[in-house]
Amino acid sequence: MTEDIDLSLSNHLIREDNQEDLCFAFYKLSTGKRRITALINDIIFPELDDRNIHGNVSFNPDYFDKVTSYALKNKYGIIFIHSHPYPGWQSMSSDDVDAETMLAPRVKAITGLPVVGMTIGSDGTWSARFWEKTASKTYNIQWCESVRVVGYGLKIHYNQNLKPKPKFGKEFSRTISSWGTSKQEDISRMKIGIVGMGSVGSIIAEALLRTGIEDLVFIDFDTIERKNLDRLLAASEGDIGKFKVDFQKNRLHDVNLRKGLTIEALPYSITEKQGLEAALDCDLLFSCVDMPLPRFTLDGISYSNFIPVIDGGIDTNPNSDLSNIDQARWKAHTVGPQRICMQCLGQYTPSDVSLEQSGELDNPTYIKGLPKDHFVNRGENVFGFSLSLAGMEIQQFLSMVLQPKGIYYGPKEMDFNFGNIDFDFENSCVKDCHIKSQTGQGDNFNKILLFDHPSAEKSRNNLQRSITPRTESANADTNLDTESFMKRAIRKLKNLFSDS
Ligand SMILES: [Zn+2]
Ligand SMILES: [Zn+2]
Numbered sequence: 001m002t003e004d005i006d007l008s009l010s011n012h013l014i015r016e017d018n019q020e021d022l023c024f025a026f027y028k029l030s031t032g033k034r035r036i037t038a039l040i041n042d043i044i045f046p047e048l049d050d051r052n053i054h055g056n057v058s059f060n061p062d063y064f065d066k067v068t069s070y071a072l073k074n075k076y077g078i079i080f081i082h083s084h085p086y087p088g089w090q091s092m093s094s095d096d097v098d099a100e101t102m103l104a105p106r107v108k109a110i111t112g113l114p115v116v117g118m119t120i121g122s123d124g125t126w127s128a129r130f131w132e133k134t135a136s137k138t139y140n141i142q143w144c145e146s147v148r149v150v151g152y153g154l155k156i157h158y159n160q161n162l163k164p165k166p167k168f169g170k171e172f173s174r175t176i177s178s179w180g181t182s183k184q185e186d187i188s189r190m191k192i193g194i195v196g197m198g199s200v201g202s203i204i205a206e207a208l209l210r211t212g213i214e215d216l217v218f219i220d221f222d223t224i225e226r227k228n229l230d231r232l233l234a235a236s237e238g239d240i241g242k243f244k245v246d247f248q249k250n251r252l253h254d255v256n257l258r259k260g261l262t263i264e265a266l267p268y269s270i271t272e273k274q275g276l277e278a279a280l281d282c283d284l285l286f287s288c289v290d291m292p293l294p295r296f297t298l299d300g301i302s303y304s305n306f307i308p309v310i311d312g313g314i315d316t317n318p319n320s321d322l323s324n325i326d327q328a329r330w331k332a333h334t335v336g337p338q339r340i341c342m343q344c345l346g347q348y349t350p351s352d353v354s355l356e357q358s359g360e361l362d363n364p365t366y367i368k369g370l371p372k373d374h375f376v377n378r379g380e381n382v383f384g385f386s387l388s389l390a391g392m393e394i395q396q397f398l399s400m401v402l403q404p405k406g407i408y409y410g411p412k413e414m415d416f417n418f419g420n421i422d423f424d425f426e427n428s429c430v431k432d433c434h435i436k437s438q439t440g441q442g443d444n445f446n447k448i449l450l451f452d453h454p455s456a457e458k459s460r461n462n463l464q465r466s467i468t469p470r471t472e473s474a475n476a477d478t479n480l481d482t483e484s485f486m487k488r489a490i491r492k493l494k495n496l497f498s499d500s
Helices: 001-013 061-074 094-112 170-179 179-190 201-210 244-255 273-280 290-305 349-359 364-366 383-402 443-449 454-467 482-498
Strands: 022-031 036-042 078-082 117-120 124-136 138-143 146-150 153-159 190-197 215-217 262-266 284-287 311-317 325-335 412-415 421-422
Touching: 001 036, 001 117, 001 146, 001 170, 022 061, 022 273, 022 364, 022 443, 036 061, 036 078, 036 124, 061 078, 061 094, 078 094, 078 364, 094 124, 094 138, 117 153, 124 146, 138 273, 138 290, 153 443, 179 383, 190 201, 190 273, 201 244, 215 244, 262 273, 273 290, 273 443, 284 290, 284 383, 290 311, 290 325, 290 349, 290 443, 311 383, 311 482, 325 383, 383 412
Parallel strands: 078 117, 190 215, 190 284, 215 262, 284 311
Antiparallel strands: 022 036, 022 078, 117 124, 124 138, 146 153, 311 325, 325 412, 412 421
């Protein structure tokens, strides 16, 4: 849920008279590879005679009718929420089980979706469960692993049974002496994805490992080339030809810092099903890509699935006679619900996205005719700048999860020539922003983010060939026909950008 939703729910549910209270909310689904999330889109608070507050609170049929017709009208799932006068992740009383057992079949019959039960403790801790239909007339509780609250900050409420607190030894004593055990337990239980395992992504991966994150996802279809060796952390000549994600995964495992370390290395694009679904399993994503289409995809993922995305970019220009660098800037920002999106920040434009989709960027004559300030003509990263940008992105992450003294900040930009960090940037979207308008849409919007990716397929096929003679590829049925790919892609983008 967003911080705004969290605030209105806690204002209503946590009562000064210590009585329990209830309400209904509405969700849309976000389906990852292993995780299903209910995204809270809306709430209907009870009016005075909609419920009786008497110890164990109960609701009246009229209220439930109001809720079901609203859910039907908007194709929402239904969440039944109540409060307990105790702190922490709440289990269920037998009355709670009775109430939700009664709701499960009715809600499923009306909406086609499982009812979700949520409880808030007196300290604002959330707990949640899905009621899954497992057989005819049988509904079972499927406890949620965590409840995520996203906005300026990122707060995750963990189910101790499914996500127990990790233990830390002496190797983390210095980190824990900075922010304490409980923050360390919260941070290290997050699942974090890095999209783009180039110079910036590889440094961020290193930083996350050393911060104690145990569950990482790396998404990038590129292989290591000779020209990457001046920028790719720890890569050496013998690593040329390997997938960047595999190389970083193996290297981080060799550090042997966390016994429970899991790294999923995916040689896919974020616009492909395997990449997108893995990203939807994450609590937070780093965008270390520099092209418009993956940026647009990550922008969309963030708003439609409540997954904060930390993005950055480097812009360098050499002198016209290449006698020195003329100027360099790099910027880092966190996008997602209640913050600004990458499009409003100017990180890409819809026409750049369409241009990338059109395939024209593979045409040297077309590239030649583009103006000097076009995004394809931006200078390359150098390791020293990547290091600084990765540092700024890690700061965005730590600031968001730690929020020291309740302080948060928005986008930051480093001016290399003057050595200033500028921070006077907008941190909210324009009024009719169509990325923001997808807030909480989940799978409805995720569908539109999927594209075939011919160069990712080529990269995988090349590597496969170099290892074993390729007989029948798993991708044999995917469409490599560039023309029909372009047509479909442009049609999807036209629809997206025209109807908002
Ligand atoms: Zn209860
Ligand atoms: Zn926006």
